[in-house]
Amino acid sequence: MHNEKDRIYIFDTTLRDGEQSPGASMNTEEKIIIAKQLENLGVDIIEAGFPIASEGDFHAVKRIAREIKKCQVAALARANKTDIDRAWQAIKLAAQPRIHTFISSSDIHLKYQLHKTRSQVLKEAVAAVKQAHAYTENVEFSAMDATRTEKRFLVDMVSAVIDVGAKTVNIPDTVGYAIPEEYGNLIAYLFSHVKNMGSTIISVHCHNDLGLAVANSLAAVKNGARQVECTINGIGERAGNTAMEEIVMALDTRKALFGLHTKIKTEQIIKSSRLLTQVTGIPVQPNKAIVGANAFAHESGIHQDGLIKEKSTYEIMTPQSVGISDTHIVLGKHSGRNAISQHYKKMGYILTEDQLNKIAAKVKDLADKKKDIYDEDLEAILYEEVYRGKDKYTLVYLNVVSGNVAIPTATMEMQVDKEIVRDAGFGNGPVDATFAAIRNITKTNYSLLKYAVNAITGGSDAMGEVNVQLKYDGYSVIGRGAHPDVIVASAKAYINALNRLEFLKENTKKVKVE
Numbered sequence: 179m180h181n182e183k184d185r186i187y188i189f190d191t192t193l194r195d196g197e198q199s200p201g202a203s204m205n206t207e208e209k210i211i212i213a214k215q216l217e218n219l220g221v222d223i224i225e226a227g228f229p230i231a232s233e234g235d236f237h238a239v240k241r242i243a244r245e246i247k248k249c250q251v252a253a254l255a256r257a258n259k260t261d262i263d264r265a266w267q268a269i270k271l272a273a274q275p276r277i278h279t280f281i282s283s284s285d286i287h288l289k290y291q292l293h294k295t296r297s298q299v300l301k302e303a304v305a306a307v308k309q310a311h312a313y314t315e316n317v318e319f320s321a322m323d324a325t326r327t328e329k330r331f332l333v334d335m336v337s338a339v340i341d342v343g344a345k346t347v348n349i350p351d352t353v354g355y356a357i358p359e360e361y362g363n364l365i366a367y368l369f370s371h372v373k374n375m376g377s378t379i380i381s382v383h384c385h386n387d388l389g390l391a392v393a394n395s396l397a398a399v400k401n402g403a404r405q406v407e408c409t410i411n412g413i414g415e416r417a418g419n420t421a422m423e424e425i426v427m428a429l430d431t432r433k434a435l436f437g438l439h440t441k442i443k444t445e446q447i448i449k450s451s452r453l454l455t456q457v458t459g460i461p462v463q464p465n466k467a468i469v470g471a472n473a474f475a476h477e478s479g480i481h482q483d484g485l486i487k488e489k490s491t492y493e494i495m496t497p498q499s500v501g502i503s504d505t506h507i508v509l510g511k512h513s514g515r516n517a518i519s520q521h522y523k524k525m526g527y528i529l530t531e532d533q534l535n536k537i538a539a540k541v542k543d544l545a546d547k548k549k550d551i552y553d554e555d556l557e558a559i560l561y562e563e564v565y566r567g568k569d570k571y572t573l574v575y576l577n578v579v580s581g582n583v584a585i586p587t588a589t590m591e592m593q594v595d596k597e598i599v600r601d602a603g604f605g606n607g608p609v610d611a612t613f614a615a616i617r618n619i620t621k622t623n624y625s626l627l628k629y630a631v632n633a634i635t636g637g638s639d640a641m642g643e644v645n646v647q648l649k650y651d652g653y654s655v656i657g658r659g660a661h662p663d664v665i666v667a668s669a670k671a672y673i674n675a676l677n678r679l680e681f682l683k684e685n686t687k688k689v690k691v692e
Contacts, residue, residue, distance in 0.1 A: 186429060186440050187405040188422065189381060190216050191225040192454065193242070194254055195419055196409040201647055201656035202458045205681045206238040213242045215453050216249065216410075218526065219446040221422075223250040223276060225407075229268040230261045234684065236268050243272035250274040250316065257281035257299075257306035266313045277310040280320035280348075283327040283335055296331055304338050311343035318381065320348035325356040325364065332364075333371045340372070346379045346405060351394055354387025354417060362397030369402045381405035384420045386412060391420040396428060399438065410454045411462055411469060423447045423468040423500070431495050448501035449526055452554070456561040459645050459656035459674070461632070468500060509556070511545030525553060527560060536563045547662045548639035555641050558634055558660040562670070569677040570595060571620060578665050580608040590615040592673070609668045616672050624679065625649040628656075631664055644671040650679050 193209050193216075196202060204212070209226070216224050226242040227235045243251045251272040255261035257279050269275040281292075281303050288294055294302075303319065310317040319339040324332055336347050349368065351361060365380060382398040382405070384391040395406050412421030426442045433439070451469035455462060464471040474497045509521060515538045522529050522537075529537065540559045545551055575591035588611040589602045603614025609629070617623055628647035633640035642664035646657045657675025661667040 183404075184438050185404065186399060186438050187222040187379065187381075188220075188426065188440050188442055189223040189225060189252070189383075189405050189407040190221040190409065190422060191383070191407055191419065192216065192409040192413065192422075193238075194225040194227050195383075195407075195415060196413040196454075197227070198415045199413045199418065199458070199460060201654045202413060202460055203653075203655055203678060203682050204457060205678075206234065206241060208457045209238045210241060210245060212410075212454060212457060213246055215446070215450050217246050218443070219450050220441045220443045221249055222441060223252050223405075225252045225254060225278065226269070228254040230255065230264045234681075236264065239268040240271075243269040243275065247273045250276045252276040252278045252318065255279045255306075255310070257302045259309060262306060262309050262313075266310075270313070274316070275314055276316040276318060276346075277314060278318040278320065278348075279306045279310050280322050281306065282323050283321035283332060284323035285328065286326055287323045300335055300338055303335055304342050307339045307344050308342045315343065315345065317344050318346040318348060319344040320350055320381075320383065322350060323352045324349040325351040325361065326353070329364070329367055329371075333368065336368060336372050337374055340374050340376070340378050344378065346381050348381040348383050348405075348407065349398070349403075350383035350407075351385055351391075352383075354385035354391065356384070356390070356394050357388075358390060358393045358397035361394040362401045365398045365401040365403050379404045381407060382420075383407035385415065386417040386419060389417070391418070392424045392428065395420045395425055396436075399429075399436065410450050411460070411466070413454070413458070413460060421467070423451065427468050427495060427500065430499075444499050445501040446526070452557055453561075456557060456658070459658035459671075461630075461645060474502060509541060509545065509551040511542060513541070513545070513551075522556065522560070525556065529564075533564050544641070544662065548637070548641070550637075552635040554634045558641060558643065562660060569673075570680045571673050571676050573666075573669055573673055574598065576612065576615075576666055576669050578608045578612060580611070586611040588612040588615040590619060590669070592616070592619050594620065608665050612665055612669050613672055616669065616676070620676060622676060624676075627654055629668070631667075634660060642667040644668045646671040646675045648672075648675045648679060650682070653679075653682055655679050655682060 213224055227239040229236040229239050239253050251269050253265035253269045255265035265277050281299050307317055307319050321335050380403045382395050382403045384394040406425050408420040408422040408425055410422055412418040426440050429436050429438050462469055518538050518541050519529055519534050540563055572593040574593055577589045580586040586605050586608050591600045599619045601615055601618040603611050603618055605611035605614050627649050630645045632643045634643045641660050641662055643660045644667040647654055655675050655678040657671045659667040659670025659674055
């Protein structure tokens with residue numbers, strides 16, 4: 179039996195801090211999809227967003243609060259009355275609501291950002307926690323830039339907010355400045371100097387600017403922290419946050435060392451990672467720990483020989499423990515609707531009749547083009563057909579002529595809102611011509627920052643996955659498209675990016691926090 183003191187609470191901020199990754203903006207439907215998967219994954223707290231930031235964020239948080247039942251749902255608020263009132267309005271119907279309020283504590287932030295004294299921010303922190311506590315006992319307080327805060331003042335602030343009802347106190351490494359030993363010592367210092375700690379949970383939120391977010395979080399946990407704030411795939415502001423999958427599997431793999439546990443269903447990790455990539459279009463580097471394509475690949479002959487003789491020689495955790503199945507090939511063109519539905523169910527997706535109708539046709543269409551269908555293909559189809567929100571722009575028809583003696587030309591038909599529009603474009607190649615046609619139809623001309631093509635699975639008949647990054651007014655968005663024809667996938671990716679920009683224009687964030 180586990181002791182509750184040995185439990186690490188997983189606070190997932192993919193939908194708040196993670197969404198601040200360049201190009202990672204999500205519409206409300208996409209946020210709901212991610213939130214439901216986080217619930218399946220078994221996270222303890224979902225930080226659903228920052229309700230005061232925009233109307234779009236407020237309504238997304240409100241919907242997540244209504245629809246998520248098994249996790250706490252947190253809303254972020256600065257230490258002022260307006261933010262806290264707005265946060266409570268968004269989450270008050272949640273099964274387990276949490277208000278997460280914050281204010282800077284470092285002299286650097288106080289002098290250059292807030293232009294306030296220590297006594298002023300201390301007073302505001304206390305007032306904010308009191309106000310939040312009037313709404314709910316589940317209040318978390320964060321001392322922003324804690325790792326660059328004078329230790330005695332940090333002790334005063336932590337003590338003061340605990341006195342007025344903060345049940346969780348977060349000690350963030352906001353700018354990713356800390357080194358593990360130093361960070362662990364800071365947490366230990368708080369435990370020895372904050373006299374009213376009681377049953378307060380100390381939380382950590384680490385940024386990865388020096389590549390130390392996970393190491394810092396583990397050092398904090400070794401010194402008494404019992405909540406880790408993290409994101410799927412480690413996405414987030416600048417270099418990102420503590421990667422949820424890395425912290426969870428480190429604790430799981432090294433149980434004997436840490437003596438700690440989480441409630442995460444580890445076999446849902448790969449699915450969560452892939453879903454986030456599908457939704458945001460932000461790829462995972464191949465050598466990324468736990469969820470990278472090469473994480474369980476052994477190319478070296480010495481490693482392969484060892485694995486054949488005994489898996490534990492080079493494999494410290496099994497692929498199955500994080501949700502990678504032994505077999506990837508799943509369906510062919512003769513698979514029926516029931517087989518398709520059952521396989522999605524096995525993958526964790528329960529489809530409605532209407533969703534199955536859309537997907538079955540696409541699966542059979544793909545099976546006519548390639549010999550075998552893989553889980554990754556099915557996830558790509560699911561996102562393309564079911565999970566995307568209502569789009570302003572939709573591809574109807576595309577025909578491209580190209581070659582070494584032809585002028586690359588794309589003829590295209592798109593639906594713009596409810597109107598069908600046709601046009602053509604010329605370019606240096608088939609993709610350039612396709613993008614020119616899209617720009618002509620949509621009357622847009624955003625900067626193209628990135629264009630990348632990957633094969634979703636192996637083989638020359640693999641589905642092509644294209645990522646396109648567009649820039650608008652200081653923001654960038656990533657669009658994603660998948661299709662056996664990479665030109666069609668390119669068109670879909672560009673159009674997806676345009677739709678994300680439309681969403682961004684309507685829901686531009688007014689406030690950014692770390």
